[in-house]
Amino acid sequence: MLFLFGMLLAVSSGAGFSFDRFAWGSAIVIAAVLSVNYGNDYFDVEVDRLNETSPISGGSGVLLKNPELKNLSKWTAICLMSTSIALAVVFTLVFRFHASFIALVVLGNGLVWFYSAPPLRLSYRGLGEVTTMLAAGLMLPCTGYFIILGSLDSLFWTFSFPVVLYALSIILSVEMPDMEGDGRGGKETLVVRKGRRFGFVLIALSNLLATLYLSIVSGLNLTQVSIDLRLIAIFSVGPLATGIVGLIERSEDRNSATKLVTSNVYAISFMLLITDCYFISTLK
Secondary structure, eight states: OHHHHHHHHHHHTTOOOOHHHHHHHHHHHHHHHHHHHHHHHHHTHHHHTTSOOOSSSSOOSHHHHOGGGHHHHHHHHHHHHHHHHHHHHHHHHHTTOOTHHHHHHHHHHHHHHTTTSTTTOGGGTTOHHHHHIIIIIIIHHHHHHHHHHSSOOHHHHHHHHHHHHHHHHHHHHHHSTTHHHHHHTTOOOHHHHHOHHHHHHHHHHHHHHHHHHHHHHHHHTOSOOSSOHHHHHHHTHHHHHHHHHHHHHOOOSHHHHHHHHHHHHHHHHHHHHHHHHHHHHTOO
16 A cells, blocks of 8 residues: 555556556565565564564464475575566666666665564564665655655655555554563564553654644645645544553553554554555546
8 A cells, every 4th residue: 555655646647557667666665565475574583472463463373383395484485575676677777777776775665674684674673663664665655656656756755644654553553462472582672662551642742743744734835736635634634543552551561552553553544545446536
């Protein structure tokens, strides 16, 4: 949905929609996202052993039940990441894009790979939140935007700020249920270091700032797009509400906290979905 958001944002600025570029870009992103899932399951298996699976965290649990699949999971992740990069190279040659697109895809894949993979293991060094904000909040929509326009402009950067905020809100939500297990496993997440109450405060602040920013941008009409930006600001009320509820409750109990942050992840996901659907409805 983040990739699609970036692509549709570019189209809303007047750029023509290209199904070929959309298909290539989707393949590049899907391979990268699948690689993350297989890779994180492999590299986080020992920490996942200390956590109870929740709707939004704790890994798939497949490797815990089937340890003989570990090696297959690692090589599947490597093959998928290689596929994503190879597709980016071919895409660049076929559509005669600037080589910076390859660099973008390589950097994105590298960030999510080293989120949990050695030697960097960014999420174990207190850098998991920054990595997620860059990879999911910035690079996924950036890829979608880039494949349509072949470059980035002020419109993309204007909308990157709230998306990065929502990426922070999501990763903090995902960290909440696993706080105890992550701490025992040496994973230095922000929630492990600061606690669940701090996490709820930061989630609420992120969601609030995103809504305020979208409201200001739509009110000042700073961008030239074919959509009503006020609607996107209205769509953001859902995550704003879940953020406020979490701030009020600020539960330290794992089960209660998990319910609150799961609602937050669902609210942000639904906002992205309905925003993408709105973008699509405006296409001519």
